[in-house]
Every structure is written in structure tokens, then in C-alpha cells.
Amino acid sequence: MTVTLADVAARAKVSPATVSRVLNGNYPVAASTRARVLRAVEELDYVLNGPASSLAAATSDLVGILVNDIADPFFGIMAGAVQSEIVGPGGRAGGERLAVVCNTGGSPERELTYLTLLQRQRAAAVVLTGGAVDSAEHNAAMTAKLRRLTDAGTRVVLCGRPPVPGTGAVALAFDNHGGGQRLTEHLASLGHRRIGYIAGPPSRTTTRERLAGHRAGLGLGEGEGPDELVVHGSYDRQAGYDATIELLRRDPGLTAVLAANDTVALGACAALRDQGLRIPQDVSVAGFDDLPFSVDAMPALTTVRLPLFEAGARAGRIAMGREEPPPGGIAKVRGELMVRGSTGAPRRDGAASR
Amino acid sequence: MTVTLADVAARAKVSPATVSRVLNGNYPVAASTRARVLRAVEELDYVLNGPASSLAAATSDLVGILVNDIADPFFGIMAGAVQSEIVGPGGRAGGERLAVVCNTGGSPERELTYLTLLQRQRAAAVVLTGGAVDSAEHNAAMTAKLRRLTDAGTRVVLCGRPPVPGTGAVALAFDNHGGGQRLTEHLASLGHRRIGYIAGPPSRTTTRERLAGHRAGLGLGEGEGPDELVVHGSYDRQAGYDATIELLRRDPGLTAVLAANDTVALGACAALRDQGLRIPQDVSVAGFDDLPFSVDAMPALTTVRLPLFEAGARAGRIAMGREEPPPGGIAKVRGELMVRGSTGAPRRDGAASR
DNA sequence: CTGTTAGCGCCTTCAT
DNA sequence: ATGAAGGCGCTAACAG
Numbered sequence: 001m002t003v004t005l006a007d008v009a010a011r012a013k014v015s016p017a018t019v020s021r022v023l024n025g026n027y028p029v030a031a032s033t034r035a036r037v038l039r040a041v042e043e044l045d046y047v048l049n050g051p052a053s054s055l056a057a058a059t060s061d062l063v064g065i066l067v068n069d070i071a072d073p074f075f076g077i078m079a080g081a082v083q084s085e086i087v088g089p090g091g092r093a094g095g096e097r098l099a100v101v102c103n104t105g106g107s108p109e110r111e112l113t114y115l116t117l118l119q120r121q122r123a124a125a126v127v128l129t130g131g132a133v134d135s136a137e138h139n140a141a142m143t144a145k146l147r148r149l150t151d152a153g154t155r156v157v158l159c160g161r162p163p164v165p166g167t168g169a170v171a172l173a174f175d176n177h178g179g180g181q182r183l184t185e186h187l188a189s190l191g192h193r194r195i196g197y198i199a200g201p202p203s204r205t206t207t208r209e210r211l212a213g214h215r216a217g218l219g220l221g222e223g224e225g226p227d228e229l230v231v232h233g234s235y236d237r238q239a240g241y242d243a244t245i246e247l248l249r250r251d252p253g254l255t256a257v258l259a260a261n262d263t264v265a266l267g268a269c270a271a272l273r274d275q276g277l278r279i280p281q282d283v284s285v286a287g288f289d290d291l292p293f294s295v296d297a298m299p300a301l302t303t304v305r306l307p308l309f310e311a312g313a314r315a316g317r318i319a320m321g322r323e324e325p326p327p328g329g330i331a332k333v334r335g336e337l338m339v340r341g342s343t344g345a346p347r348r349d350g351a352a353s354r
Numbered sequence: 355m356t357v358t359l360a361d362v363a364a365r366a367k368v369s370p371a372t373v374s375r376v377l378n379g380n381y382p383v384a385a386s387t388r389a390r391v392l393r394a395v396e397e398l399d400y401v402l403n404g405p406a407s408s409l410a411a412a413t414s415d416l417v418g419i420l421v422n423d424i425a426d427p428f429f430g431i432m433a434g435a436v437q438s439e440i441v442g443p444g445g446r447a448g449g450e451r452l453a454v455v456c457n458t459g460g461s462p463e464r465e466l467t468y469l470t471l472l473q474r475q476r477a478a479a480v481v482l483t484g485g486a487v488d489s490a491e492h493n494a495a496m497t498a499k500l501r502r503l504t505d506a507g508t509r510v511v512l513c514g515r516p517p518v519p520g521t522g523a524v525a526l527a528f529d530n531h532g533g534g535q536r537l538t539e540h541l542a543s544l545g546h547r548r549i550g551y552i553a554g555p556p557s558r559t560t561t562r563e564r565l566a567g568h569r570a571g572l573g574l575g576e577g578e579g580p581d582e583l584v585v586h587g588s589y590d591r592q593a594g595y596d597a598t599i600e601l602l603r604r605d606p607g608l609t610a611v612l613a614a615n616d617t618v619a620l621g622a623c624a625a626l627r628d629q630g631l632r633i634p635q636d637v638s639v640a641g642f643d644d645l646p647f648s649v650d651a652m653p654a655l656t657t658v659r660l661p662l663f664e665a666g667a668r669a670g671r672i673a674m675g676r677e678e679p680p681p682g683g684i685a686k687v688r689g690e691l692m693v694r695g696s697t698g699a700p701r702r703d704g705a706a707s708r
Numbered sequence: 709c710t711g712t713t714a715g716c717g718c719c720t721t722c723a724t
Numbered sequence: 725a726t727g728a729a730g731g732c733g734c735t736a737a738c739a740g
Contacts, residue, residue: 002506004717015727020719030725045502050475051414052717054405055732062454070455071434076425083424083457098471100416101424101455103437117452121404148399152356237646266650292591296620298652358733369711374735384709406733409716 003044012040023048054122061097063319064118064126068106072235073291074261074308078129078159081312086125086320097124097320106201108138115145118154125155125319129312131206132161143167159315160306162205163330170318170325172311172333176206176288179304179335180213183258183286186302186337188217190345192256192284196247197230198240198268200260207232207260210288214258235260240267248275255283255346262287262294262303269297269342280344290338299341306335357398366394377402408476415451417673418472418480422460426589427645428615428662432483432513435666440479440674451478451674460555462492469499472508479509479673483666485560486515497521513669514660516559517684524672524679526665526687530560530642533658533689534567537612537640540656540691542571544699546610546638550601551584552594552622554614561586561614564642568612589614594621602629609637609700616641616648616657623651623696634698644692653695660689 005023009016014033021027022037029037040046054060063086067075083099100123102114111133118126126149132142143164150156150168158164163171187195197214200207211230218225231246233239240259244267247254257272259265265287269279277283279299287294290305311333317323359377363370368387375381376391383391394400408414417440421429437453454477456468465487472480480503486496497518504510504522512518517525541549551568554561565584572579585600587593594613598621601608611626613619619641623633631637633653641648644659665687671677 002717005719006717016718017720017728018726021726024719028725033725047470047473049409049717050471051405051408052732053719055403055409055734056717056719058719058732060405069434070424070437071427071430073425073427073430076427076430079455080423080425080457083455096467096471098454098456098468098475100452101433101437102452103434113450114452116401117404117450119401121452237650263646266647270650292617293620293647293650296591296624296647297650359735360733370734371712371736372710375710378735382709387710403733406716407735409718410733410735412716412735 003046004049005046008037008040008044008046011044012037058122060122060124062100062118062121062123063097064114064121064123065099065101066104066111066114066126066128067101068104068130069235070101070103072263073293074263074289075129077291077308078312078315081309082127082129082159082316082319085313085316085322106133106204108133108135108141112141112145115149119145119149119152122152123154125157127157127159127312127315127319128161129159129315130161131200131204133203134205134208135203139164155319155321157315157319159311160206160308160333162209168329170329172315172318172326172331174206174306174311175332175334176209177213177216179288179306179337180210180258181217182213182335182337183288183302183304184214184217186339187256187258187284187286187343190284190343192346194251194254195229195256195258196244196251196254198243198247198257198259198264199230199232200235200264202232210260229254233260233264235264237263237267237270240264241271242267244268244271245275256343257283257285259285259287261289262291262301265294265301265303265342266297279342282347284343284346286343288335295340297342302340302343303338304335305338307333357400358403359400362391362394362398362400365398366391412476414476414478416454416472416475416477417451418468418475418477419453419455420458420465420468420480420482421455422458422484423589424455424457426617427647428617428643429483431645431662432666432669435663436481436483436513436670436673439667439670439676460487460558462487462489462495466492466495466499469503473499473503473506476506477508479511481511481513481666481669481673482515483513483669484515485554485558487557488559488562489557493518509673509675511669511673513665514560514662514687516563522683524683526669526672526680526685528560528660528665529686529688530563531567531570533642533660533691534564534612535571536567536689536691537642537656537658538568538571540693541610541612541638541640541697544638544697546700548605548608549583549610549612550598550605550608552597552601552611552613552618553584553586554589554618556586564614583608587614587618589618591617591621591624594618595625596621598622598625599629610697611637611639613639613641615643616645616655619648619655619657619696620651633696636701638697638700640697642689649694651696656694656697657692658689659692661687 146167156169231243287303500521510523585597
């Protein structure tokens with residue numbers, strides 16, 4: 001029924017071994033033989049059986065990419081960048097590796113499940129993007145799982161998430177703390193004192209680091225000072241909207257709102273407008289990430305630009321062994337403060353009118 | 355070295371076949387035996403070898419998703435929706451299917467290459483999203499390739515792209531023509547007569563259909579009437595910016611700009627603003643797709659909402675055989691006109707001041 | 709319900 | 725540079 005390598009061999013009047021060598025190109029084959037084989041492949045419309053060759057060779061050309069939400073450009077950009085770097089040697093058609101993008105939805109269980117599935121596929125490499133859930137239990141499970149993967153020869157790269165010690169996984173961590181701090185210092189230098197903070201889900205490393213940076217920018221130490229101007233929510237627009245209403249309720253005199261990311265910031269902007277407040281005259285707003293749409297918001301969003309594409313591309317190259325991992329297997333990726341129209345000096349009277 | 359099914363069998367004192375049956379759950383096994391096997395799996399930390407089982411069973415749990423650009427939410431939303439529907443029966447961990455997301459970058463060659471790669475992996479199903487390149491050559495190649503896939507038992511679903519006759523592929527096509535037409539009629543009813551159109555790449559079906567709808571809305575027949583107010587570009591923000599400048603050059607008296615999609619529309623808005631033109635007082639702008647950020651533009655973008663998530667989810671279900679394909683294997687997915695702040699009546703004087 | 713027996717299609721030493 | 729042969733790890737009939 002389905003044409004196999006043996007069929008090709010028969011038609012080309014060579015042994016299966018020779019066909020295999022031609023197809024994999026990892027071995028010297030006479031030009032004339034190669035041509036004959038290739039022609040037979042054409043004529044028979046032969047397509048290699050991936051599972052069979054993976055089984056025999058004990059390797060696979062699958063590369064896993066874990067993301068929290070593929071519909072979010074934050075992850076889409078990184079996933080696309082990783083993918084652009086995992087093409088096979090020569091970039092030839094057929095020599096390529098396939099990216100398996102796994103949508104975890106931010107769930108630790110699904111994250112682990114997908115890693116098992118990738119392990120089952122004997123993935124050549126795995127790239128985990130974005131923040132991690134930071135609980136002792138999940139950390140332990142992840143450590144075990146990642147170690148097993150690296151032990152089995154799968155290269156593991158963390159892109160935009162903190163290192164997992166003792167696993168052999170390379171980490172390109174975003175400087176969320178520094179970014180959060182710079183953002184807050186920017187607002188403070190403008191004269192803001194009552195700054196609301198819309199944080200992401202409490203358990204995520206990204207949330208914690210950005211919030212810690214914010215608090216550091218405020219001059220607060222660990223666990224010090226009041227939290228009444230911090231509201232947690234998910235990383236979406238609606239959460240930004242709701243949190244802003246809540247912050248305004250807690251302190252109508254707010255002069256600035258710092259959001260967990262740009263998407264949340266857009267929700268915050270919408271809420272402020274619906275409350276009749278002007279940006280930035282009445283309330284300044286800032287986001288994080290600098291996604292493509294952020295510059296098109298009105299006014300354009302002040303934010304911290306994270307080099308998502310570059311980081312993803314680097315992760316992809318490291319995963320493919322085409323670039324040296326950073327010393328110690330850990331690199332910190334800095335963000336750049338982008339000051340735009342959505343932040344300005346606070347109103348003189350200090351109280352936003354509703 | 356690596357633990358195999360036989361090792362588990364030995365430890366559980368059963369035959370390999372029994373272990374396989376427990377793991378696949380497709381066969382009656384005594385509860386006590388199952389428990390014993392499961393314990394052995396735990397103790398040995400055994401992970402099934404995917405390639406081996408795919409080879410033996412002649413099936414795989416990989417599902418391909420082809421997208422033009424995974425960083426674009428238009429595709430990200432569909433990909434995420436497909437992925438949410440391809441979980442295995444019971445939704446159990448391990449019973450899942452893996453989504454292989456392939457970024458074609460809009461290149462016909464890469465599209466074909468990825469299909470071959472998926473064919474090689476013996477993918478259970480393939481979903482192709484977004485517009486296709488519409489050339490005789492590529493159509494022929496795609497027809498051949500898709501037929502081969504469906505012949506091999508791979509379910510193929512086209513999501514947001516026109517049918518490919520004679521292939522057994524199910525198509526959920528977006529009503530781009532109708533959307534384009536309604537958008538233009540909306541502008542016309544507002545009193546606009548000089549409408550610029552920023553089209554996507556000329557060869558894509560999406561571009562052609564939307565543009566044809568626009569021309570129909572203008573009351574023009576096929577190939578009839580002047581094209582001086584149509585500019586082609588890629589589907590990105592910069593293209594929208596550049597095209598708008600060009601349109602303004604061609605006709606400074608323009609009162610409206612229709613963009614190929616929302617992203618392009620944002621670029622158009624930026625260009626208009628940079629030219630000192632107000633939206634919609636001087637020039638109305640409309641997009642297409644209704645991506646999440648469109649409602650946050652200022653003013654909010656008038657556009658055509660495409661049910662991307664719903665369509666992707668349906669495509670996923672059909673691909674998994676969990677939903678009947680539409681009659682004839684073809685369904686048209688309609689868009690909904692969303693009238694928002696970016697469109698309004700044209701200026702009385704009819705000429706935009708620069 | 710469980711064990712036995714053959715392959716699935718390819719890669720890879722080992723020869724030649 | 726090419727051929728021969730064994731096995732990668734698992735599943736799918738068949739028996740029992």
C-alpha cells in the first residue's frame with residue numbers, strides 16, 4: 001500500500017541502506033547512485049516515515065515550545081522567533097525540524113503533562129517561555145522533570161523565566177525586577193506619589209519580580225509597607241479594567257496606574273476613560289513588554305521593551321546547539337524603558353475628579 | 355539504559371502486551387493487573403516511546419496547524435482554539451494530542467514543505483489557517499499534496515481559507531467578500547465617495563476577496579473602474595502607514611481609508627495623525643478581523659468581526675472527527691460589521707487639509 | 709482477561 | 725562506495 005524505503009531501493013536497484021544514506025546525506029554516496037535514488041523517490045512519490053526513522057535512530061526532529069497563551073503576542077513573538085532558528089542545516093526543505101507549540105494556559109499540570117508528551121516524542125529540544133508558577137510543589141516536579149529531559153539528551157532552554165537549578169537547563173531570564181523598578185522611578189521622578197499597581201496572578205514569577213521591582217522603586221523593602229494600592233488579576237484586558245475600578249475605589253486620588261503588562265494597561269486605560277479621566281492629565285498609565293500595539297494606543301503607552309524576538313531567537317539557537325550557552329547557563333535579559341505619551345506629571349491638585 | 359516497556363512488564367510480572375493494553379486503555383484489563391502495571395511504571399519512571407508506538411500502530415498523535423505568522427494574534431487565536439479542541443478522549447493527561455504549529459511566513463514553498471514534514475510524521479490531522487497564495491502553480495501543488503494527505507487518512511481542515519476542490523479537505527471559509535462589501539456600504543451610507551483601499555499582498559485569496567467585496571460595495575463589476583485608490587502592501591502596520599501616505603498623495607481629498615486588516619488600519623491611523631488629520635473628522639478609517647486591540651484604539655476601530663476562536667475550535671473538532679463536517683465539506687463563516695468611533699460622516703468641504 | 713508471535717520501516721554496524 | 729543483517733520499542737492479531 002504505502003511506499004517504503006525498500007520500494008525505492010528496488011526501483012533504484014540499490015540496497016535500502018544506500019537509499020537511507022542518500023536521504024540522510026550523512027554519508028558518502030556516488031553522485032550517479034544518488035541521482036538514481038532521488039529519481040526513484042520522485043517517481044514513487046516517496047515520503048520518509050518519521051516515526052520509523054526516529055525509532056531506529058533514537059532521535060527526533062521535534063522541538064517543543066511551551067507557552068502560556070499562544071493567542072497572546074507576547075508568546076507568539078517568542079514562539080515564532082524560536083521557530084525561525086530551528087531549521088535544519090542548510091535550510092533545505094525536508095532537513096527541517098518541526099516546532100511543537102504547547103499551550104499550557106498557565107496551568108502547572110498541563111505544563112508537566114506537555115513535558116511528558118515531549119519526552120515521549122523524544123524531542124530534540126524544549127524551550128519553555130514566559131513566567132513560571134512559583135510553588136514549592138511545582139518547582140520540585142519541574143526540577144525532576146527537567147532533569148530527566150536533560151539527562152535523556154534533550155536540550156532545555158528557559159526563555160523569559162528564571163533558572164531551575166540542578167537541571168542542566170539554560171536560562172535566559174528577563175530582568176522583570178529592574179524594569180518594574182525603572183518604571184516606578186520614572187513615575188516618581190515625574191512627581192507621582194499615589195501609584196496604583198495592577199499585578200498579575202500572585203503565584204507567577206513574572207508577577208512577583210515586577211511587583212518587587214515596583215516596591216523597590218518605591219523605596220520599600222521586602223514585605224514592607226502597605227499593599228492597599230496593589231490589586232492582583234490575570235494577564236488580560238478585563239483584569240486591567242476591573243482592577244482599575246477597584247484601585248480608584250480604594251484611592252480616588254490616584255495619579256498613576258502601573259500595569260502588569262501592556263494588555264492589562266489597555267484595560268486600565270479603557271476603565272479610566274469610562275470614568276471620565278484623561279490620560280495622562282488625570283492619571284498616568286504604564287505597561288510592560290512593549291507589544292506591537294502599544295505604540296498605537298492613544299496616547300502611546302509608556303512601557304518597558306523586552307527583546308522578545310531576540311531572546312526567542314537566541315533560545316532557539318542555544319536549543320539547537322548553534323550558539324554557546326551563556327556562562328553558568330544563565331543570562332539576564334534587560335528591558336528598555338520606553339517613555340511615551342501615557343505618562344506625565346500629576347495634576348497639581350492631587351485629586352482626580354470623578 | 356533507557357527503560358522500556360519490557361522492563362515494566364518484567365517488574366509487574368506480566369507480558370509486554372498487557373502493559374501496552376494498560377497504557378493505551380483500549381482493552382479490558384483486570385483491575386489488579388492494571389494497578390500492578392501502573393505501579394511498575396511509577397517505580398521505573400517509565401515514559402512510552404512515541405516513535406515506536408507510532409510506528410507499530412501506524413498512527414500518531416500529532417496534529418499539524420499551519421499559520422502564516424504565529425506572532426499575529428489573528429493566527430494565534432485560531433491556533434489556540436484548534437489546540438483547545440484536540441485533547442484526547444477524557445482529557446486525561448497523556449491521552450493528549452500534540453499540536454505542531456508551523457510558521458509558513460506566507461511562503462508557498464514553506465507551506466508545501468511543512469505539509470511534507472507533517473506527512474512524514476504521519477500526522478493525525480492538519481489544519482491550515484488563513485488565506486492561501488492563489489496561483490495556478492501553487493494550487494496544483496496544494497491539490498496534489500492535500501489529496502495525498504487525505505488519501506493517507508490524515509484529516510485536513512481549511513480554516514479561513516477557500517476550499518481546494520478534489521482533495522477531501524473540509525473548508526471553513528471566511529466571508530471576506532461580504533465583509534468588505536458591508537464595510538464599503540457602511541462608508542458609502544455615511545456619505546463617503548472618495549475611499550482609499552489598502553489591500554494586502556496581491557496574490558492572496560484573502561486580499562482578493564476583501565478587495566472584490568469593496569469594489570462590489572462601490573457598485574463596480576469585476577475588473578471594472580479605476581484602481582487609483584487601491585494600494586497593495588503586506589499585512590503589517592508599516593504597510594498601512596506607507597500606503598496611507600501614498601493614498602494621500604494620490605488624492606488629498608480622500609475622506610476614508612479602508613484597510614486590509616486591523617493591524618494595517620493602525621498603521622493607517624498613525625500616518626493620518628502624523629499628517630495632522632483627525633479620525634474620523636477628517637478621514638474615517640476601518641479595519642478587518644476585530645482583533646482584541648482594535649477596540650482599544652482611539653477612536654475605537656470600525657471593523658468586521660471574524661469569529662476566529664469559534665472557527666478554529668470548530669476546525670479542531672472536525673479535524674478530530676468529533677463534529678460532522680458541514681454539508682458538501684464547505685461552510686462559509688460570516689463576519690459581523692462593528693461600527694465604532696473611527697468612522698463618521700465626511701467633512702462637508704470634501705477636502706482634507708494638510 | 710492475558711501471553712505469544714510477528715512485524716511496523718528504518719538506521720547502522722559490519723563486511724565486502 | 726555499497727550490501728547484508730540485526731534490532732530500535734511497541735502494537736496487533738491470534739491463541740489460550
